[in-house]
Amino acid sequence: MRLVPMLLAAAVAAATFPAPARDAAADATPAGAETRIPDAAMALAGQLRDTALASSLAWDITESLTTEIGPRLAGSEADARAVEWAKAKFAELGFDRVWTEPVTFPKWVRRSERADVLGPHAQPLALTALGGSPGGTVEGEIVRFADLAALEAAPAGSLAGKIAFVDYRMERARDGSGYGPGSRVRSRGPSEAIRAGAIGFVMRSAGTDSHRNPHTGITRFDEGLEPVPSAALAVPDADQLARLLARGPVQLRLALDCGWDGEYTSQNVIGEMTGSSLPDDVVLIGAHLDSWDLGTGAVDDAAGIGITMAAAVHVAALERRPARSIRVVAFANEEQGLHGGYAYADAHAADIARHQIVAESDFGAGRIYAFNTSASAHAEAAEARIAEALAPLGIERSDAGGPGPDLIPITRKGAAWAWLGQDGTDYFDLHHTPDDTLDKIDPDALAQNAAAYAVFAWLAAEAEGDFGSAQVATAASD
Amino acid sequence: MRLVPMLLAAAVAAATFPAPARDAAADATPAGAETRIPDAAMALAGQLRDTALASSLAWDITESLTTEIGPRLAGSEADARAVEWAKAKFAELGFDRVWTEPVTFPKWVRRSERADVLGPHAQPLALTALGGSPGGTVEGEIVRFADLAALEAAPAGSLAGKIAFVDYRMERARDGSGYGPGSRVRSRGPSEAIRAGAIGFVMRSAGTDSHRNPHTGITRFDEGLEPVPSAALAVPDADQLARLLARGPVQLRLALDCGWDGEYTSQNVIGEMTGSSLPDDVVLIGAHLDSWDLGTGAVDDAAGIGITMAAAVHVAALERRPARSIRVVAFANEEQGLHGGYAYADAHAADIARHQIVAESDFGAGRIYAFNTSASAHAEAAEARIAEALAPLGIERSDAGGPGPDLIPITRKGAAWAWLGQDGTDYFDLHHTPDDTLDKIDPDALAQNAAAYAVFAWLAAEAEGDFGSAQVATAASD
Numbered sequence: 028m029r030l031v032p033m034l035l036a037a038a039v040a041a042a043t044f045p046a047p048a049r050d051a052a053a054d055a056t057p058a059g060a061e062t063r064i065p066d067a068a069m070a071l072a073g074q075l076r077d078t079a080l081a082s083s084l085a086w087d088i089t090e091s092l093t094t095e096i097g098p099r100l101a102g103s104e105a106d107a108r109a110v111e112w113a114k115a116k117f118a119e120l121g122f123d124r125v126w127t128e129p130v131t132f133p134k135w136v137r138r139s140e141r142a143d144v145l146g147p148h149a150q151p152l153a154l155t156a157l158g159g160s161p162g163g164t165v166e167g168e169i170v171r172f173a174d175l176a177a178l179e180a181a182p183a184g185s186l187a188g189k190i191a192f193v194d195y196r197m198e199r200a201r202d203g204s205g206y207g208p209g210s211r212v213r214s215r216g217p218s219e220a221i222r223a224g225a226i227g228f229v230m231r232s233a234g235t236d237s238h239r240n241p242h243t244g245i246t247r248f249d250e251g252l253e254p255v256p257s258a259a260l261a262v263p264d265a266d267q268l269a270r271l272l273a274r275g276p277v278q279l280r281l282a283l284d285c286g287w288d289g290e291y292t293s294q295n296v297i298g299e300m301t302g303s304s305l306p307d308d309v310v311l312i313g314a315h316l317d318s319w320d321l322g323t324g325a326v327d328d329a330a331g332i333g334i335t336m337a338a339a340v341h342v343a344a345l346e347r348r349p350a351r352s353i354r355v356v357a358f359a360n361e362e363q364g365l366h367g368g369y370a371y372a373d374a375h376a377a378d379i380a381r382h383q384i385v386a387e388s389d390f391g392a393g394r395i396y397a398f399n400t401s402a403s404a405h406a407e408a409a410e411a412r413i414a415e416a417l418a419p420l421g422i423e424r425s426d427a428g429g430p431g432p433d434l435i436p437i438t439r440k441g442a443a444w445a446w447l448g449q450d451g452t453d454y455f456d457l458h459h460t461p462d463d464t465l466d467k468i469d470p471d472a473l474a475q476n477a478a479a480y481a482v483f484a485w486l487a488a489e490a491e492g493d494f495g496s497a498q499v500a501t502a503a504s505d
Numbered sequence: 506m507r508l509v510p511m512l513l514a515a516a517v518a519a520a521t522f523p524a525p526a527r528d529a530a531a532d533a534t535p536a537g538a539e540t541r542i543p544d545a546a547m548a549l550a551g552q553l554r555d556t557a558l559a560s561s562l563a564w565d566i567t568e569s570l571t572t573e574i575g576p577r578l579a580g581s582e583a584d585a586r587a588v589e590w591a592k593a594k595f596a597e598l599g600f601d602r603v604w605t606e607p608v609t610f611p612k613w614v615r616r617s618e619r620a621d622v623l624g625p626h627a628q629p630l631a632l633t634a635l636g637g638s639p640g641g642t643v644e645g646e647i648v649r650f651a652d653l654a655a656l657e658a659a660p661a662g663s664l665a666g667k668i669a670f671v672d673y674r675m676e677r678a679r680d681g682s683g684y685g686p687g688s689r690v691r692s693r694g695p696s697e698a699i700r701a702g703a704i705g706f707v708m709r710s711a712g713t714d715s716h717r718n719p720h721t722g723i724t725r726f727d728e729g730l731e732p733v734p735s736a737a738l739a740v741p742d743a744d745q746l747a748r749l750l751a752r753g754p755v756q757l758r759l760a761l762d763c764g765w766d767g768e769y770t771s772q773n774v775i776g777e778m779t780g781s782s783l784p785d786d787v788v789l790i791g792a793h794l795d796s797w798d799l800g801t802g803a804v805d806d807a808a809g810i811g812i813t814m815a816a817a818v819h820v821a822a823l824e825r826r827p828a829r830s831i832r833v834v835a836f837a838n839e840e841q842g843l844h845g846g847y848a849y850a851d852a853h854a855a856d857i858a859r860h861q862i863v864a865e866s867d868f869g870a871g872r873i874y875a876f877n878t879s880a881s882a883h884a885e886a887a888e889a890r891i892a893e894a895l896a897p898l899g900i901e902r903s904d905a906g907g908p909g910p911d912l913i914p915i916t917r918k919g920a921a922w923a924w925l926g927q928d929g930t931d932y933f934d935l936h937h938t939p940d941d942t943l944d945k946i947d948p949d950a951l952a953q954n955a956a957a958y959a960v961f962a963w964l965a966a967e968a969e970g971d972f973g974s975a976q977v978a979t980a981a982s983d
Contacts, residue, residue, distance in 0.1 A: 037924035097628030150575030461717035
């Protein structure tokens, strides 16, 4: 996942994600009508939960994607294979409708990367290019900054001919709140370094592990700046560089072979289990199909694909179909800018009110511990009943969270969202590293996730009334 | 460290390392005379222990070597810098005598390594060349063997044009006993694969971690066989390959650029704190200065260098010098065949009886929990008194263990050995991987090690009488 700043701010403050501004007249539920979950739907929730907990389906799907496709960088040869995989998997799992929607984006390629301390303490350092970095070989003195603010304070020209090093150490937290300041170093650092005259940028990885596995992730360069090679050091290598700097000046050679290379069109792959009475209304659950290239994208985000595909299958296996359809979206290229999420929101801009509620699983495979939605006041009782059905899974109502990253575009257009908050304590040990592999996933926790998504999707699809999705009055399209 | 099979067999069986066959007449202690530790020496042991426990010296030395030199593959440019570092560090620490002794060996070079699954599940796998492997690019179908015995059973010619994969999973154990069968796959596997006709060899790393960091280590090819590219997969990559093989045939391309490249002469670097009354008699403690190239050789074996250098300094800081000298040896090129250890034993073949007792620290930086020696019967009481002085450090007398790898050659020539057994539960998470870096060392555990070595060295150097070192009757030189 690529947590966006807005979501992060929300997570940090444990505040509710701002509900979209709504045109009250567009609300699908008549004034005074309360959305409710029928007792008959609640009666099946326990069975659904138990079935999902006992099933290995989410694991099997996750295993299949990570094993058969492996790393699937957006725009790579594996991206196309992943799309074919998803179409075939939806079909194999018995989804009623399977289709794709195109997503076009600039293509970024990583070929090689290397860094060497030069001089009397000559040694290689383990790092990885940030997504979006240009290639190039630069050699210069390292200037260390304890954090982003210190780099921002560097006078223009003060880093001429030098390589900036931001040594900020990200904090571990269950809700991932440490990633806010950590990822800001990645997104803002390169541009700030260039402003101060730097010829290159390196950072301590935005991660909480202690392995020689650097954390990649997208960066961007401000308009008008000439991009410079930008990379993240593995945590032990940032430690090493800091120790070397404590002894005196350090010269580094940074050699990256990577960069932008034209455009690519991938696909959002969508599978739907058709609803019984309101088939054009959908509960959307999903995850992103692409991954960074260093690992096999197991916790980010094959797990989400496994959880949401399995949840829909479990719902469809009940003795009757829910009223509304369950739509599972495998988003293209989340990592490099929510491209799949924006494309989906644009393609479905006229159907916002048809989206009963939307939820994305993109924070690993830790147990879900919290639940929240953006439900309007008239749907609070329905939200409470869903929470009641989730409670046996160890999930509590919460005021925190927000939509998954790919759903930010559509929630900005007025879709109601749900948040099933996963325990992310270990997530940033693995996120965007070579270590993001299947063995890091606990099958029982994965089944708990699938059970939670199944119960949520079933009850939301059975609700009498809506959760507040409605076209926003202001047509601020992203 | 490179645990040799003999030592491993001993560790597995928790048996005493075989005492060297001795010429009783050469025993330096007259028949009937018991070696004893003087009360005056015991009286200072507590003070020495406390000083060492409170000192950061072992850490400071380890930090210096890993930071300033970094990886130090035998024969590399960093090997020469490590030798200079060791000479300067001995001098800086106030050793009375510092000298070097040449060690010549064939030089092996690693340039690059890569493996790719080909075909419909195309993806890279993380691996590293085994030390001693030739370079080359081979492409062929993978044939999996659950363990070495299964590969040994493969008929000649059955692997023609194929790549053998030994998928044996090493077990975790405090005493490292899982490394016996694990490292046998590495040492024997390539030759067995060649005998069956294979064009390449890959193995699940001999390690206990779950990170994308493969474990290197030396291998050898039997006489008369044409070596083939041989490498170890990171544990998650071995898992991945096994999963792919469960789906059907797998084609792998293995591309290694590495190989032997002439000879190199490095140095054993030796520092000595001169004894007060028997200065020509030495208690030898040591570790190896070289490391594999993937990490900075922190637990293997900068820690041993830090522990033993610091121990000698702590002893020398007492109010009086011990009777015998404390000699610290930083051995050259242990990793590729105990070259420093053999060179030392050859250079000092005439002085075996001058070596009161020898001990090498080469099993990481975990707390020492066990103590044993090869002491002759007449020195058992002295051994018991040393154990008594070590007990407050949480160390128990044991019948297990053996000499460190670099000391096997000299113990075969008749030197008595001591074993200060370290907790190796986590050692094979790091051993020979990129992850062998300073941050993995617990400073308190390191200080406990230095305290144990200091107490042991002090008491052995103060002993009245010997521990059984004597030239062996049979001149079986290695």
